[in-house]
Every structure is written in structure tokens, then in C-alpha cells.
Amino acid sequence: MSKEAAENILELAWIVPLICLVSAGVLTTLGRKLKEPWGGVVGVGAVGVAFLVTVVVFAALLSLPADQRVFEHVLFEWIPAGGFRIEAGFLVDPLSILWMLLVTGVGFVIHVYSLGYIAGDERYTTFFGQMNLFVASMLILVLGNNFLVLFVGWELVGACSYLLIGFWFKKIENSSAGNKAFFANRVGDFGFLVGLMLIFATVGSLDFDTVFGAAYASLGGGAGVPIALGTATAICLLLLVGVTGKSAQVPLYVWLADAMAGPTPVSALIHAATMVTAGVYLISRAHPLFALSEVSRAIVTFVGIGTAFYAATIALGQYRVKRVLAYSTISQLGYMIAAVGIGGAGYAAGVFHVISHGFFKALLFLGAGSLMHAMHGEEDMRRLGGLRKVMPWTAGLFLVGGLSISGIIPFSGFWSKDAILGALYESPESWGKIAWGIGLAAAFLTALYMFRTYFLTFTGDRSWGDEAHPHESPWVMVIPMLVLAVGTTLWGLADLPGSQWLHGFLEPTFGVFGGEAERWTGEVVLLLTAGLLVGVLGVATAYAVWSRATRERRISFGERIPAGAGMFWRKAYDVDAALEYGVRRPGWELTGVLATVDEDAIDRTVMGIGGGAKRAGRQLARLQNGSVRVYASVFLGGVVLIAAYVIVRGGAGL
């Protein structure tokens, strides 16, 4: 299509979030009045239309020549305040269009899935309203053309995740899980906000092109005030704090496991596919800043790869399916953060893995969801097993997801994870190799825990009681899983070492920092086989240990590891206890002390003044005892006083 046609299509990109916003508004305000099916239809329809428009925009973007695929358009001036001028505008470029596709695409699939999952819930329409609101805020996040609009989306998705985690608010645990998620996000947002303040203080604006112009200037090109190395590192680390909060990396990952309390489509959409990848988007969007300071890139990489390994160990010890998947998500996110941390080819590899993770993780979650749906909420592996025969489709699709995440050829998981490992290995920085080593170990653990889960739930003999009678989920739930399975198999082709289509597509965004495409060299083949080997090894050991798990062995194995360490490991290194004693309780004491201080200390001192005046009054009143002679003596006292004053003042000469 012609250039102007593409231009005015791109100009309408802001319609995508608008559709979802409008439908969210309609659904939440109508709430209960809109009966069961219609709420869902509106919700799913809105996201569907949004997806179609995104595809059209994607096509328009593709039609533009490679180097002109960046389209920025300002809608209106949002905040005019002295030096602080913020416009509400959007930026469509390869990076953001990919995320839009992910959000609306996977989002649509999951919306269709939840038509079945949420059926019968009395807050049916509100659920879809909140899901649409989430999709809209995620789109605002990726479409924003300056850091503040991005921050708006950033916090709004946090709020939506709070709402959706606590969707079944009747159980208090769900609502406190929601609170925990929001608080952790807010801590992250605090770091992000301070980072933004630092950017504004040094650069004077929050627009991407101004800030990155300054970054390029510091690297020696272009006009603009160069940013000092120290400030740049500080900015990057503060952004990292925000990223760890949102993408559940090591320090602030505690909330993701509890977030499983929400309905499964929520976990699939928000806590697997889209929201948690916001951190990756932020780092890749702000890559010029990270390019400035090598120290911050190293820290990001090691935080990422460290989390990948650490979370994988926890996932191995979990018994509930969704918690395993939660920790697996944290681990996979670790990979992505490490990829965009290392930079160069890592950026493209990270994005590649984000989308492939979007496919297979959503697939796994939907699988878990249909499994729980069938077993009426039962998800403890020790009471499952042998479901393959009863739920063939779910088992098969779950297997596809498992294979993909474990990095078994030909699924996209293999290609994207190895692209990351490759980027880590080939990066010029010295510590790249170390990160690659950790990554490889984590890949082995990933395959191990993934197939432990598969074998314990789907093979071996039945260990669920006879009151449960599982059955295959309805088609409306299986078809979305099928679509995702197809997606995860085909998506691998997007960035095969030879063609590197995705790499090329992202070139306008990352430009010189993007690093060159990978070719089929000997070394690349070697790396690929190493990754495959590790994955196959993991699957084999899992098969050996858990495939023919009988009821007793299933339970006994768990306890064979020495009890103390076992419990500690099983309860995810007891981070919750640490939080309870390290943060919540001292906080409670501190606020208690302050409240009492406020209550009496300040209050009493202030009211004390009043009391003091009253006491003084009472003393003086005692002197007033009614006898004339006392009055006269006070009177005379006054006269004597004045006489003394006169003498002192008047001097001699009476």
C-alpha cells in the first residue's frame, strides 16, 4: 500500500487501546445488568477487533521501507507545567508492534478460553471488563512515546493485576495476595519513578527521542547534553528496580507465586504472557541508556540469569501445578532479562523468547486450567496422576508446551532459548561466558521440573479419589490451547540462525546496538546441539525418576530428601516467613509506636499548654480569698513595687 495510506493507518494506532478502554468502561459500569453470555461476547469481541486492527497496522508498518518504520504521533499536550512538558502521544515501531501483536493476539485467545472458564460466575461481566482494562493499559504501556505515558500504563497494569488476582474476593487469601502483588509492584514503581525523576533532572524532558538523543550525544554522536556515566548507571539501576518489581526478578519476585490465587486465564494472560514481560520491553526500549554504562548491563544480566537458575530450583520442589508454572515463568523471565541485559544480538533474542514464551507458557497455564477445571480446583500433583487416558487432548497439548519450554527441537522454545544462550556466549563482554554456563544449568533444571510435572500429573497410576471424575474440557477451552500449540511450533521459524527475520525486522528500533545476524557457523551449530543435549538429558532423568510413579512412591519420593532441608526447599526457601519477620512485623511495630507517639506525645504537649494555663489560673485564684485586708495588702505590695521602681529610676533627691 502507498506511503500516505500506511501513514494514515498508522495514525489510527491509538484506536486499539481506545476500543478496549471503551469496552472496559461499558462492562464495569453495566456490571451485573449485562447477563451472562453478552458480557463475554462484548469483551472477547473488543479484544478481537483490537487484534485485527493491530494486524492491519502491522501490515501498514511492514509496507514502509525498513529504515522508515518508526511512526510517532502526538495526540494532545497532557501536562504543561513550567519546564515539565509532557505530551500524550504514541510511537509505533517494530518493538511496540510486536508487543501489541502479543498482547492482543494471546489476549484474544485467552479471552475465548475464559468464556468457558468463567461461565457461571456471578461477576462474569466485571471479569471481562477488568480483563479488557488490563489489555488497554498494557497497550498504553507499549504505545507510549515518552517515559511518563509508559509509567501510566506501567501502574495501571499493576492495578488491573491487583483487581484480577483478588477477583474471588470472598476468600481473604485472594485479596491479600492481590494486595501483596500491588505492594511489590509499588516498590518497583517507586524505583522507576525516582529513575524518571533523575532522567528529567539530567535531560530536562521525558520524551524518548530527547532522552535517547542525549544518550547518543554522550556516546559521541548527535547534539544534546551528554549524560555523565555515574548518572547513567544510576538511572539504569533505578529502572532495573522497576523491572524487578514488575517482571518478578529476584528481590521483588515474591508476589508472583501468590498471584496464582487469581483465575487461571488471569495467570495465563497477565502473569505469564504479557504484564510480566513489561520489564523486558522497558529495558529494550531504553537500550541507549543501558548502552552507556557497561556496569549496569552486567548487573542486569546477572540478576536475570541468577533468577533463572534460582527460580528453577524452587520450581523443582513445588507440588502444585500452577506454582510450578509460576516459578517457571520467573525463571524464563530471568532468561529474557539476561538477554536484553547483554545487549547486541541479545535484544532480538530476548524479544524472540518473549513471544515464544507467550505461546508456550500460556498454553501450559491453559492446560493447567482445564486440568483444574476438570478436577474441581485440585492441583496438588500428589493427588493427580494418570490423567493422560482421561484427558488426551489436554495431556497432548501440555506435552507440546513442555517440550517447547524444555528447548526440544523443533519447537520455538528451543530456538529462542538457544538464541539467548548464543547471544550470551558470543557477547564481547568477558562475563558473557559465565552467564552462558549458568543459563545452560538452568536449562537442564527447566527440562527436569517441566517433565516431573508432566509425568506426575499425566502418567503413572491414578491417585485421585473416586469422588472426582475428570473429563476432557469443552471445545471452547481446547481450541485456544490448540492455537497456542500451533503458535509455539511455528514461531521458531521467525528467527532461525540463517534467516534471522526477526532480527532484521527489529533493526530500525535497535539500530547500531542490535548486533549482526547469526549465520550457520560451526560454533553456532555446536551451541545449538549443546542446548538440545541439555534439554534431552533433563527429560530423560525426569522420565527415569517419575514416569512410573505409583501412589506410594509419588508421596514417598517427596519426603526422602532430609525433612528440614526438604521443607525449607519446598516452601520456596521460606521467603514468606522472611517477609513476615523482616518487613511486616517491624513495620507494624514502627507504625504502632508512631501512632502512640502521635496520640499522646504531640497531643499531650499541645493540650498541656492549655492545662498549664488552667493550673496557673487556679493558683492565682487561691489568692483571691475574699478578705478586704488581703486585697489591700496586695494593693500595697503593688505600690511598694512601683515606689521601688521610682527609686531605682528616679535616683536621689526625694
Place this chain on the structure above:
Amino acid sequence: MTLAAASSDMPFVTLLVFIPIVGAVLIGLLVPSRRGDLAHVLGVGVSLLNLAIVIWLLVAFDADSAKFQFVERSSWIPELGIGYLMGVDGVSLFLLALTGFLFPLMLLGSYHIRRRLKHFTVLVLFLEGVQMGVFGATDLFLFFIFWELTLVPVYFLIGYWGGPDRIRAAVKFFIFTALGSAFLLAAIVATGFLADGPVSFNINEIIKTDFPLWTQRILFWGFTIGFLFKVPVVPFHSWLPDAHTEAPTAGSADLAGVLLKIGVFGLIRFSIPLFPRAAVEAVPILIALGVVGIVYAALVAMRQDDAKRLIAYTSISHMGFVVMGLFALTTTGVQGSIFQMLAHGLTTAGLFFLVGFFYDRRHSHEIAAFGGGVRTVMPVYAGVFLFMAFASAGLPGLTNFVGEALTLFGTFVGHRWFAIVAATGVILAGIYMLWLYQRLFNGELTVEENRGLKDLNARELAVIVPIAVLVLALGIYPKWVLERIEPSVDRIVTEVERKTEGTDQEYVQPEQTSPGGIEVETAPAPSEAEHDEAEDEALSGTGGEVSP
């Protein structure tokens, strides 16, 4: 605009002040006390009329002029140099608007008052008129009269229609504010005299005097301490929680919505412009007070077991942002503090109305009275409460976020560590708000009496929905408000810069290092400042001089 030109000489402020007062007097005299409801309806009518005039003022206000508009000037007590001077500028425009907007809702929201409804309406209307006067007055003496007069109606609102421990709260409120205004009175008298030329209380005259440093310090602190009682800043704040807990719904909504703003308005209108050098010197102390207020009040708020008292502490925390932004003395910061006042006025008044609705049903605003699970019984109420809770916690897309962001960004430029500590307020806000929400609404219904509660009726919605709409609108499109505030704020800050040039309190607004070629234009060119002088001459005019 022709409308603006036509009404440029409309005595807006006098109208805004005296329509409610005259209305109050008429209702007080004519309507028999038995017919409380008639008085109430008339009251709502009068305040709606006032709202109409406020809207007309908003439309007629010339957005890009930094000087006082709709100036009214007549001599009142020339003997003492006191003139009846009224004027509206960017700073006071939206505070007048906020007052005009909140009062009809307050009257509408206090439908349940049974005891002496007529006197209640009369007092509320009188309070509205007086508070309009505070924002409109540009003569120190006139300002002080309206400032003190706000004391009496609120005292009776809390004392007569309040909760169980209302007397102590009312007396405490009265004494705190009176103590504050004692400082203020002494400072006003002294300023009037020490200003050059004949004795005059017209701020356009006084602003021309460059007081010697020590005098400036004393006068500045006289004014500021008086205002800090009202803001309230932490050490002087212990009257607010009691006043809020005991005040009736309308009283709390006014206290939070408008009364707290008088203190800060005084700081912007009098303390900073009149004594710039002392203000610049006091900046670190006052920003520290603001930041302490943010963190301290947020922490104490978590331990409150009365919903209203908790919200009172949150408003102290929000006002901490306002004070911090104001004394950052950057255009962004001051503009942010004014916008935050507007936002805080809306959200906190909204929250108090909501708690008031529950109080109408259960006659208690203890968190235990909610007991959790109310969401199952009153979903709409819970939804609106959540919307307001998120607004108060500073969720982007709603007004508070814009206010807080501006104050934080404005302060960070000059005082990094203060802004960072203040930013923790964002976390604390999220925590206490959502924790309150959980204790009130989530989980199972534990308190039996709540089972039969009816959801919000039409009247209650008519009160809360306008606020919610404004909270959303101002969050998405604050430009209309910000661009009207900017010129006046810019003038104040550049005035401070101009007057502190060459003194050891030399102050230049910490500019963001402007990237590359783009020259970030903040301060208007100096030539325009001279042009202002000529303009001021016309403004000060008569009304101030004392005939010897």
C-alpha cells in the same frame, strides 16, 4: 473572547462571597426552624447559584494573563489603610472553583441531619461565603477577617452536629486555629506598618517594599507559622484527626476539601511573595517539614482503626506533598502543589462522603463496623470507594497522580534526597489505602447488621458521581487547569528570583539542563517583568493610603 471582555469588570468575588451570606441571613430570618427541609432545599439552591457564577468566572477568566483579574477596589477604612480589595488570579481561581463545586454537594450530602437543619444550612452557607472571601481577598486585613470567620461556623458544625466526643474536638480545633491566627494577626499588623509609604494593607503595595532581612525573617515566620497550623504540617496537626472523626459528613468534606487549602493559599499569596529572601532561606526547613509530614502521617494512618481518622491522616500526608512542592520554588513544583490541592480536595472530600454514606446507615465509621465483606452487599458502593481509593493512592490517569508527579519532579530538580524520601509516600499510600479497602470490603460478611444494607441511592450517587467524573477528567486532561495556573505561578517564582538578586539569598530557579538546541522556555523575558510594574501601579491605586 467577547464574554470575557463583557464581564471583565463583573465583581465576581463579591458576588461569590455575599450571595451565600445573604442567602444564609435570609433563610435564617425568614424560614421558621420547624421547616428545616425547606431551608435545606433553599440552601442547595443558593449554593447551586453560586456554582453557576463560579462556572461563569471560569469561562470568563483570561487564561494567559498572570495578573489579578476582576479586581474590585473601594476604600473601606482609610484611617487604618484598609481597603476592600478583591481579585482573582491563577492561584485562587481553581480554589474558588473547588469551593463552589463542593458546597452544593455538601448540602446535598447532609440530607440525614435531623437536629436543627435550618441552622445547619445557614452555617454551611455562611461558611461558603467566608471561604470564598479568603481566596478572593487581596487586602491583608480583609483576608484576616475572612480567615478568622471560617473558625466560627466550623466550630459549631463540629461542636453541635458532631459525633460523641465532639466538644473536645471542636474546642481543640478552635484553639489550634486561633493560636495560629494570633501569630498571623501580629504579623499582619507589623507588615502593614513596616511597609514603605503610608500605612497600607494592599498586597500590591506591600509587595514593592524590600524589607530588611531580619524584619523579613520575623514577619515571614509570623505568617508561616500561622498558616502551618491550618495546613496542617506535622507538629501542628493533632487537631485534624479529632476534628475529622467528630465532624458531620458535610463538616469533614469541607474541612478536607477547602479548609486545609486556606493555609497553603496563604503561603503562596502572602508568605512567599512578600518576603522572598526569608522564604528562600526557609526553603530547606519547610520542605523537610512537608516530607516528614508525608511519611509520618502515612505511617500513623496505617494504625488507625477508625476509617474517618485514617482518611484524615492521609490528607495530612497529601498536604505534605503540597508543602514540599510549594517550597521547591520551581514553576513545576508550585503548579503541582496547587493542582495537588485541587486533586486532594476532590478525592478526600469524595472519600469522606462515601464514609458518610455508610455512617448514615450504621451510625459508625469504625473499621470494625464494616467488618469486611461489605462488597457482597453493596457492590456499587464498593466499586466507587475503590475508584476513590485508587485516586487517593495516586494511580496514574487520575488527578492525584498528576499533582504528586509534578510536586515530585519539581522538587527533585532542586532537592534530590527530599524528593526521593517523599516518593516513598507513593508506596505507603498504596499500602494503607488497599489495606483499608481489604478490611472494609473484601472477605466474607462478618458483621450481621451489614447484611441488610441497601446500596447507594440516587441522591448519594448524585453527590459522588460528579466528583468521580472530575477526578477522572482532571487526570486525563489536566491541561485546561494547568495552563491557567502557570502564568501566575511563573510570575511569583520570577518575582522571587528578581527580588533576591544580589543578596546572599540569591535564588535562581534550578533549571533542568536543557538538552541540545531546544531552549526550554520557563521564565518570561525580563522585559515583560518591567511591563508588569506599570500594570501594578494601576492595580494598587486608592484603597490603601491613610490620610495623615
Place this chain on the structure above:
Amino acid sequence: MEFLQTPPDPDAYIVLAVFLFSIGAVGFLVRRNAIVMFMCIELMLNAVNLSLVSFGRALSDLSGQILVFFVLVVAAAEVMVGLAILVAIFRRRARASADDMSSLKG
């Protein structure tokens, strides 16, 4: 007639007047009976008369003595009113001491 010519030094008389005055003042405090208190006031007033006359004489000016007459008249008026009220009080309470007149206090 010469003693009339040279105005004598008034100091001696003034000192006497001060003594008389302080006796009266202290007497007023010490004595309990109302009538004695009136006598003390009279004593103080006469001390004043003495000082007035002596100053008048020293300054050879008549206005001092004129004031003395007014003082005498006023003193009489005061005592008369005082005794009238005292009689009214006496009719109600048998004793006339100053101390039982202390019902108003605090």
C-alpha cells in the same frame, strides 16, 4: 512677721506626713474592725492634708490649702456612706469585722 517671709524647709513636715500615712496604711491592713479601718483612712487623708499645707506654705501658694478643704469634705462624705452600708450589714450580721465580709471569693 518675718517668719512669714522666709518659707521654712518643708522636709520635716513631709517626713511626719509620710510616717502618719504609713501608720494609716498599715493600720488598715492589720485591724479587723471596719470602723477602725475607716479611722485609718481618715488618718491617711489627714497626713495628706499636712503634706499639702506644708508644700503650700513652702511654695507660698494657696491652691494647696484649697485642696485640703475639698479633701476634708470628701473624707466626710466617704465615711458617711461607709457607715451607712456598715449599718445595713450590721443589721444582718451581728459582728462588723472585715473578715465575715468574705463570702465573695475564688
Place this chain on the structure above:
Amino acid sequence: MSVLAQAIPAPQTDYTTIIPELIVLGTGLLIVLMLAIRRFSNIGWYALIAALGFAAAGIVAYVDLWPEVTDGAATYAFSGMVAADGFSTFVVILSCVAGVLAVLLANSYLKREGLDKAEYFALLLFSAAGVQFMAMANNLVMVFLALEILSVCLYVLSAWNRDKFASQEAGMKYLLLGAYTSAIMLFGISFLYGGTGTLNIAALAQFFARNVLENQGLVFLGMALVVVGLAFKIAAVPFHMWAPDVYQGAPAPVVGYMAAAAKIAAFAALFRILFLGLSAMEVDWKPLLWGLAILSMIVGSLLALVQSDVKRMMAYSSISHAGFIAIGVAAASAEGMSGALFYLVTYTFMIAGAFAVIDCIGRKDEQYTKYEDYRGLFAREPLLAAILTFFLFALAGIPGTSGFVAKFVVFEGAAEGGQWALIGIGTVAAVIALFFYLRLIVLMYMQDSTERPDLAETRARVAAGPAVVLAVTVAATVLLGILPQGLLDMAGQAVFAL
């Protein structure tokens, strides 16, 4: 020639200067004569005559004397005994206004208490004459005489209620201490006379201009003792001990009048003696007044905090008000004095109004004057409670009332004279004052009188007289609060004419 042989200069008796006083005295004598000849059964007539007398005097002073005096310097009459100038005419008019209010108030009180003897009005007239002469006195003799006329009348008025022991006691205490103080004041006058050789105040001023004193101590002591005498009259601390008991014991209408009249007279005399006579010694007497002002404001307010009787609380508040007025005088500047004059006018109206309400609420022989009797008053008598609240706010100095403008003007006077400390302490005292007025307001509005059934039986009857007084005083307090310019000009002219 010997002293005796000197020709006695004939005094120029220019009666036109003291016409208002003559009218007042004449009416008083008229009433006394009428009582001697034939007693009317209803004392209303006498009240009418007294009121007409006051009104006539006031109008004559305003119409005839005021324009004449305010343009030129003071005109002396009776060989320097009396000086008719703007200042004195202002006080004359004010005393007439106070007189009219007192008469209106007293009429219903006397009927209700069964003390309807018309001598009350005669005494009122004579005491007003005392006040007027005090303001006009240009000679220390005149000051002493006027003071005694005023005081003796007030002693008798205080003891007016025969069958209430408290009134007797109040009168007796007031008399004893009053006499004691007048003796001290006389002693001071004698020293002044001894030191300066003259009793004429105008002459005093010239005396200091002519020669520097070597035995300055004598004059200084004399001045101090005179100040003590006048300080007693305005009940400034430490000479205030009599005030609470007398205010509590004496009948309410008397107290309403006395609180104003005594202060007007004493401050007029203080101003004339110190500001006009001894202005050369300003540096000496200023600290004295400072001390009196500060002590009165602080001690007065503190004591008022702990009172349980409304009249006693009013007494201490009046001591505190005396302190505020003293600030004006202590400023030793024309603005200060005009501020003090303005304060006196507003105070007269406020205190008259307040005591009118207290008298109505007190009912038969003033049984309900305790704080507890004011419980839940708003529920029982909303109008009376509202008016009393208005006066309490006015006394506390809440803006919109004349009390606030008065305090503001006095502070401005002090600011003119540069006494910042006085303003500081003044504002603190004002806050304490707020607190003790508030205690009463809290009782009236926010407490209920369920456990006091006796309060509810008798409704407080507001007779015609007090109703007029209330109307006039409320109107005056509001008007002077909002449009004080007129009165401020008069006060300014009164002082600047000197």
C-alpha cells in the same frame, strides 16, 4: 504685701463649656426634688426623665460643643479648672450613651427586684457627671473631686440591693479599697504639687518646658502614686483584687454601667495627666503602663479560665480588656490614644449588652449566674443564647465584630509606637481569652440541661428596656465591626485636636 492682702482674682466663669454636665446634674437634682415632693408609684417616669436628661446632654455636647472644639485648641474655663476640648467632649458624649443604656437596663431590674426607689437614677446621673468632669478636669483638684463623685455614687449603687448580702459586701469592699486608693492618689497629688508648685495640668506641661528639675524624685513618686490611683479605678493588675468580688456582688445593671464608666473616666484622666501634663516624663511613665498592660492581659485571662461564675468571669475579662486599652495609652502616641478611645466605645456597648443578657438569664434576684445554670441554654432560649454568643465572640475579638477592630486599632497604635512585645503578648492573651469564652459557649450549645429541671420552669422574660438595650448594643457592635470608619474619624479628631 502679705499673702492675705493680695487681691483675689475673680474667676472667669464661662458656663457654656460645661453645659452638658449642668444638664446632667440638673436632671439628677430634679429627680431628687421630685422624690422629696411627691413619689410617683411607677419609677418608669423617673427613668424617662433620667434618660431624657442624658439624651439632652449628649445632643447638646454633640451639636453645640463638638464642632466648636474640634477645630481650635482647648478652651479653659473656671480659671483653668476645666478644659473643654475634642477629647473631653468625646468622653462626655460617650458617658451620656453609657448613661442612657444604664437607665434602660435598670428600669426593669428595679421593678423585678422590688427595689424601685428612683434615687438609683439620680445616682446614675451624678456618677455620669463625675465621669464628664474627670475628662474635662484640667486641675488635679478637679481630677480628685470628679473621681470621688463618681466613686461614691458607684459605692452606693453597688450596695443597692438591700436584701442581698453579696451586694452589701460588694459595696463595702469597693468603698474601703476605693477610699484607701484615693488617699494614696491624694498623697501623690500632694507630691506633684510639692515638686512642681502647681496643680494645673496645662501649667505642669509649661513647668517642665521651662526648667529642668533637680529634685525630680518627688515629682516622679507623685506621678507614680497618681497612676496607682487611676490603675485601681480601671482594675489593672495588681490593683484589680476588688473587681471580681464587686462585679459578682453588685446588681448586673450597675456592673454593666460601672465596668464602662469607671474605665472611661480613669483612662481619660490618665491620658490628660500623663500625655498632656507629664509628657516630658514619658520615658518614665511608659514602662509603668507597659507593666500594667501586660500584667492585666495575662493575669486577667488566666484567672478568667478557672471561673465558675459568669459575672466573675466577666470581671476578669474586663481586667484583661483594661490591659488591651492600656496598650493604646502605653503607646504614648495620638494613634494609640484614638485607638484606646475607640476601644472604650466598643467596650461600653459590648459590656452593656452582655450584662443585659446576663441579667435576663439571671431572673429574680440573680439566682442563675453560675456556669452550670447556662447548661443547654440554646435549647431553652435560642435568641438569648445567640445574642450572648455574639457578645462573647465580640469580646473575644472575632472579626466582623467591633471587638476585633478595637483590638486591631489598639495594636496599630502600639505598632506606630514600635512596641512589638505588647502586640505579641496581646495576641497570646487574646487566644487565652478565646478559650475561657469558649467554655461558656460549649455549655450553652453542646451540653443538655436534662439533670437541671429547675432551669426549664421559668422562661427568661426580656422586658422592654433590656430589649432596646440589646437591640442598640448588637447593632452598634455589628456596625462598628463592619464600618468603623466614622467612629475612627471622630476618635482621631478628638485626639489630634490637642
